[in-house]
Amino acid sequence: MAEGAIRAGRKLGWVDPVRLEKDYLLEEAARATGLDDFGDRWFERPFEVLLDSVKREARLNTAGDFSAMKMFHHVLRDRLYTQMWFKRHPEILARPLKNPVVIVGPMRSGTTRLHRLLASDRRFAHLRSFETISPVPRPGYEAVMDGEEEDFRLKLASRILKVARLANPRTLSIHPTGPFEPEEELGLIAASMYGMKWEAQWHVPGYSKWCAGESAVPAYRHMADLLRLIGWSQQESSLRPWILKTPQHMLDLPALLEVFPDARLIFTHRDPKRVVGSAASLAWNQTIIYSDQNDPVETGREWLGKTAMMIERMRAARDSIPRERMIDVQYDDMENDWRATMERVYRFLGFDIEPAIGGMQAYLDRSARLKRRPHRYSLEEFGLAEGEVDERFANYAETYGIPVENAAQPARLRRVAG
Template sequence: MDSSGILSKRSWLVDAANRVLPAAWSAGMLPRPELDDALLLENARTKTGLSDFGDEWFRAPLKVLVAALREEADLNNLGRFGAAGQIAKMLRDRLWTQAWLSEQPEIGRRSLARPVFVVGPMRSGTTRLHRLLAADDRFAHMRMFEAIAPVPEPGRRPGRFDRRRLEARAILGAVHRFNPDTAIIHPTGPLQPEEELGLLVASFWGMKHEAQWNVPGYGAWSVGRDATPAYRHMALLLKLVGWMRGDDDRRPWVLKTPQHMLDLPALTKVFPDARIVFTHRDPQSVVASSSSLVWNQKIIHSDSVDPRTVGREWFDKTHLQIESMRAARRRIPESRRIDVNYEDVDADWQSVMRRIYRFLDMDMAPALPAMQAYVQRTHHSSRLKRHRYSLDAFGLDAGVVKDRFADYVEAFELGARPSPQPRPVRAVPGSTDWTPAAARSRIPARIAAARR
């Protein structure tokens, strides 16, 4: 397949912004972005007049991330401006969160009982299942504007007009102008159900950073670390979001983000009565679609993104997600988990949803009309333009991918039984010296020091 029609192309606006921003910095029209964690922390304190960031755990991932952005990411001007702005906003949000919790202690006492988590690899149908469940108004769910800006400015009150909706619309419009394919890969809107990844990013945690920037040092540092503090902060933000809406906290949340694949021990520790819907899809499609999504994001922030590097990274990242999930799910009681295959949802989504509702011990009938309306809307939009992707566009061999995931495919009945003597995993063409160990050996010294 010709990859020229598969790989996203960024808008001319990115190149224009890269030319204009240095002049704006020199003229003092915009602050020059500085990627220094100490300076970013001090600026956040100065601008807000606040000093309490909450649990200090976040400082370690922040330090490693900023070092990786500075030394590995090869950011262009727009990427540097965006990275510094995102970090500044997250630090401000942490300060505002603690201000809210101090002023309104009832927020911390809210219940988060019996949440439902949709957990699966990136691009395995988690969004579709999450939005089907979110159509049921017996569940609470994050909305896109809340995922972007979960913390309102201190002093606002529930029930009043929330300008975060307008801000989210403006941000989404800018994203679509700078890279139009984003609307095809992950269609959304300010009030649409959205994943809670932004609540984990508030602790500078999660593979969102790796999907946006080339920060392999940060990714290597993150592997195997206990994410419990990030999930505790996520729980506080969920309580704040529900309180700001005036929601009844007896209504369970329905949540999802692929990050949970890596962090199930932390998730089940913070949400001990969580019920989990695991999604599974043919790994060849997962790896190709994930690589396409990551490529689409990275080309905005850097001028030197290589599709083969993206493919190798998300081949390994998908494997890490799946192996981490399989190791952790054994400790989750069967009464609290259910498995769903992507192809089954494609073939008969109503049968799959009936099975999920039986697992949840709920009647599906009240939610069926809203679910049908969602399916009709998405069917119409997908007919207009579909997300196209392929393994070879990212230098990946289908046989290598199939062999590496053969055990997973067999365990969850995702395809025909593979050959009993699979071929050894070989390097992607053009990168014969690449291995995970070799990648780790190239982590810059200062990032390695931060890991210690």
């Protein structure tokens, strides 16, 4: 339906033609805002690579290239507004980001559940979904802070989530969320035109390869400044540690630790067969929104390789991290006894868990009441065999004591909680 509407709009001149050109997009964002300072211009290099990859490899449909232009405009406009706020309120950049708690794990390894349990504790600060969709307040936000107006970003996030649900209802059954739900900071890293957000929605292998060879430090510095801006806009105490999580950190732990040298790390682990199959399913259900030319086997191979790279880089980076600054959490332990597992996490963080139990239980009760279709998938639909995945990640599973299902069991569709 969106395809037809956009095509008709273009024929009638109501919808502008798509121009995925860096200079044009920069100029359009500057014209729309009346601003010209994009901050650190490092982002232009990944932006050039991404645009090239989108045009050569992504095979976008009409709705896909239209949405791509809108997404890029959104990110560029927010970069301009970001610098505007820093100039108006230089105290924002002075806000400390002390002792963040960072959840590091592959996609679909239970990071969302752990993140939302910790976010239910008011002793920590966290992002909400509308803030990762649109992290930068609009001009005039002071009136929102004074309680005189409603934050437009809430309406924008609701619209975007509604469109996503209409485009493919499965995407929000795989990762249920709402405007106020605690959410990961992947959108803040994508604000530098860098990272897995773009890879998970478009087929852009050239861009993925380029990112794998680059230092992510500039993207993480910008992310940190956006956290400062969001904390200021929330009127949040800067004494509360941030709870952070995104699978991107698996690839870029050195950059994370350079920008957040006092971070405390919680590593999550799950049977690699479940991780690979669920990650491929998540990516597939996003890419089919934007392209009509998708190969599930290609998607399976991409995310098998991406998962292997994430684990390899995570393991290499851990060698230089003091043991007292990290803890490992098994997905199965959270499934079997979440409270005992969280008690161990809280001992590691040096917090008393008792004040948090009520909020955690309320989150779990709310989550259990949500009526949503279960996330069903299989490795086979993405051209992968269970034995192949077990063999590829055997050393990882053995090293970290990850419970692994027997690959000889009959293949079946999975119902996944995280």
